[in-house]
Amino acid sequence: MSRETIICTVDVVLLSLKDAALHVALLRREHEPFAGALALPGGYVRADEDEDTESAAARILFEKTAIVSPYLEQLATFSGRARDPRGWSISVAYYALVPASLLELEHHPEIQLLAVDPLKGLPFDHRDIVQAAVARVRSKSSYSSLPVFLCGEQFTLPQLQAVYEALLGESINKVSFRRKMDELDILEPVQGARETGRANRPAQLYRLKQAYRKLLSTTDRAINPD
């Protein structure tokens, strides 16, 4: 290996909300180092197969979890000698947001969901990577529409507010929240659809407007992490 040639990997931080707390999806490693340990899904970037690192991330996430995330964004690149016992390495980290319904245990028995808050015991620098992803998601949550990707296809405003509150760790004023959602102008009511099965007034169901449903290009989003 020439001195300018390097092994490049990607790691994916797959986040979801469970019991009103952020959880990260981890898999048991099959190979050394750290065989048997819980770690982020990751793998090698293949210049001959992958269009770029984002498609490498999507490929690896799908190969390892069979999940196609509606939101996948580049987080940062981690490099150095300390992060892997085998020596200097580089990894482009991505983070993905999926609704809890996509991670139901019966369909994905290999995925372990771990709360991100007291997070410990991860191999490599995966704890740093997860914390970076969590910080980014929480930071963007205060002024963007990011959290809608943690909800399912359709959701009510009270549900969405609860998601924001879980991420930000504080309660939000109902009027302010609805005003902000109105300003963002990214939601549309699902005509005629209301919540069902509760013993009180059912809430209006909303969904992301079509224009925001498909992913923006990676660079657009990586650049304006806000």
Added chain:
Amino acid sequence: MSRETIICTVDVVLLSLKDAALHVALLRREHEPFAGALALPGGYVRADEDEDTESAAARILFEKTAIVSPYLEQLATFSGRARDPRGWSISVAYYALVPASLLELEHHPEIQLLAVDPLKGLPFDHRDIVQAAVARVRSKSSYSSLPVFLCGEQFTLPQLQAVYEALLGESINKVSFRRKMDELDILEPVQGARETGRANRPAQLYRLKQAYRKLLSTTDRAINPD
């Protein structure tokens, strides 16, 4: 070259303010491809020499321009087949902010400063990278202390406000600006030091508080691009 082995480079977007407009520092390429064209300073990451990609960026910036930037932050990683005629490649991009005084032409004759606003004719995907850096700087300018790194060691509040206004492209209310600076609590007046040499009331000189003068760690900043 095995299929999982890749050439990894870094590119540095060195930004400064000249004539109230953002400019990017470019160098003439010595080698093919695009020999002779103006391009971002960049080079190979060397696993045997560089601690990580950030120190690679600092090393390359210094080797090519003799500049040590007080602010250097990871921007994003660009990859794919289209960005380099030689084939699939990957580059970790960093951006740096320096005061105009550090770029005076007599000391750096090899550096060409180009306004970032109508930016065209750059090789590779360097235009995308510069635009990403500019978008990031502008975006962070609205709520952070980033722009102080475009000023010199000491500066007055009216000078700093002019820098913010140049970046944001709009005028800022004087009271709001001073209130925000006060809240940020990152500046301290230089005792006894005031602006000199103008025919009116001289302004108080300020500087970044010591705690903010040294760089934070890359990951800290890359994670919270806000």
Added chain:
DNA sequence: GGTGTTAGTTGAGAAATGAATCTAAGTGGC
């Protein structure tokens, strides 16, 4: 000492925010 120019502060009016209240729309008890 007066004048012009820019620094920095003050205060009134406008706008945004947030807590409490009120009305609406369902279910279930009786």
Added chain:
DNA sequence: GCCACTTAGATTCATTTCTCAACTAACACC
């Protein structure tokens, strides 16, 4: 069928925050 209960969603209004303009301050120059 009517009433009580619960939660959705709108409204009200006090409070805070922002904005603009005017005002005072400090210097150089004439």
